[in-house]
Amino acid sequence: MSKDIYDLTIIGAGPTGLFGAFYAGLRSLKTKIIEALPEPGGQLAVLYPEKMIYDVPGFPHVMARDLVRELVEQTKRFDPTYIFEQSVSSLRRETYKGEEYWVLNTDSEEHWTKAILISAGIGAFTPNTLPVTGISEFDGRGVFHFVQDRRPFRHKKVLIVGGGDTAIDWALNLNQWADQITLIHRRSGFRAHESSLAELRETDIEMLTHFELETVEGTDTVERALISSNKEDDRRSIDVDIVLLSLGFKASLGPMLEWGLNLADQRHIQVDGLMQTNLPGIYAAGDIAAVEGSEPLSLIVTGFGQAAIAANAAHTYINPESKLFPGHSSELRL
Numbered sequence: 213m214s215k216d217i218y219d220l221t222i223i224g225a226g227p228t229g230l231f232g233a234f235y236a237g238l239r240s241l242k243t244k245i246i247e248a249l250p251e252p253g254g255q256l257a258v259l260y261p262e263k264m265i266y267d268v269p270g271f272p273h274v275m276a277r278d279l280v281r282e283l284v285e286q287t288k289r290f291d292p293t294y295i296f297e298q299s300v301s302s303l304r305r306e307t308y309k310g311e312e313y314w315v316l317n318t319d320s321e322e323h324w325t326k327a328i329l330i331s332a333g334i335g336a337f338t339p340n341t342l343p344v345t346g347i348s349e350f351d352g353r354g355v356f357h358f359v360q361d362r363r364p365f366r367h368k369k370v371l372i373v374g375g376g377d378t379a380i381d382w383a384l385n386l387n388q389w390a391d392q393i394t395l396i397h398r399r400s401g402f403r404a405h406e407s408s409l410a411e412l413r414e415t416d417i418e419m420l421t422h423f424e425l426e427t428v429e430g431t432d433t434v435e436r437a438l439i440s441s442n443k444e445d446d447r448r449s450i451d452v453d454i455v456l457l458s459l460g461f462k463a464s465l466g467p468m469l470e471w472g473l474n475l476a477d478q479r480h481i482q483v484d485g486l487m488q489t490n491l492p493g494i495y496a497a498g499d500i501a502a503v504e505g506s507e508p509l510s511l512i513v514t515g516f517g518q519a520a521i522a523a524n525a526a527h528t529y530i531n532p533e534s535k536l537f538p539g540h541s542s543e544l545r546l
């Protein structure tokens with residue numbers, strides 16, 4: 213059976229990877245994008261989907277979630293292949309019919325490709341969770357680790373667990389949507405901006421400090437949560453439809469550090485001015501890249517520029533006779 217070999221495979225569907233997929237498409241590269249999460253957007257989708265961004269050119273302001281939607285829309289002109297919920301764990305060089313390729317491995321598949329763009333940001337995301345009965349049973353059926361969409365929260369009774377900025381921001385953000393919000397935190401003080409806390413105190417959201425989640429209960433969906441104080445003899449069963457665990461995310465570069473790439477430090481892959489790593493045909497861009505002689509500037513706009521450079525450089529790697537400059541998109545017939 214012949215192999216389905218891609219020109220460029222992009223690791224990570226954050227803003228850098230998405231724009232890289234667009235640019236690769238503009239250069240007619242057969243492109244695949246592999247993302248560990250079930251959805252695109254990287255940090256924008258996971259950490260601040262409903263926040264406004266003010267420093268994306270051409271948008272005086274844009275909500276993170278909307279920017280992701282438009283970036284995905286922009287890639288569709290060239291129809292790249294999206295693979296979600298697969299984390300790339302290793303890669304190797306293989307020869308097939310006399311040509312050399314990279315083979316990327318995930319838990320479930322192998323992906324063959326001529327070139328790679330690593331746009332893995334701060335690493336593959338996994339949400340922090342609690343070893344509490346009911347959490348895994350009701351995952352996606354009333355237990356959430358992050359908010360992709362506010363709509364499921366409309367007219368619901370919500371318990372938010374967490375004491376950081378994200379927990380407070382979500383409590384404020386969902387206040388107009390949910391019928392009732394209870395916020396519990398296991399410590400005495402919330403670790404959030406004072407201005408957000410002041411705003412929260414103006415609402416009727418119940419804030420309970422020194423409280424921890426013991427169990428989540430229900431039949432088909434979540435119906436109750438048992439919470440208890442770690443300071444006093446106070447144990448309560450509260451009626452809830454949704455438990456939102458806002459305990460932060462672990463982002464780990466994990467196995468990527470073992471791929472033989474030159475690293476600038478434990479969080480950045482060293483690249484040259486064309487975003488090329490030390491390995492042939494492998495490029496890196498966005499938050500994960502450190503350009504030699506410069507300092508990483510972890511911004512969306514930096515990732516966009518670097519993704520365009522990397523996709524064009526990958527084109528010249530795959531087609532050595534081609535030019536780096538792609539021509540102007542305004543002059544192309546698309």
Ligand SMILES: Cc1cc2nc3c(=O)[nH]c(=O)nc-3n(C[C@H](O)[C@H](O)[C@H](O)COP(=O)(O)OP(=O)(O)OC[C@H]3O[C@@H](n4cnc5c(N)ncnc54)[C@H](O)[C@@H]3O)c2cc1C
Nearest residue numbers: 224226227228248254255300332333335336498499510512
């Ligand atoms: C709260 C907050 C607010 C911000 N506000 C702004 C702002 O206003 N303006 C601005 O310019 N920047 C802002 N930033 C920074 C901006 O979000 C980042 O610079 C940007 O997300 C980097 O994009 P990226 O695509 O390089 O990486 P990421 O967004 O981190 O995306 C990387 C993706 O790769 C995936 N991935 C990683 N490893 C693997 C693997 N092995 N296999 C498969 N998938 C993998 C991850 O799951 C992730 O989805 C903000 C950041 C935060 C946290």
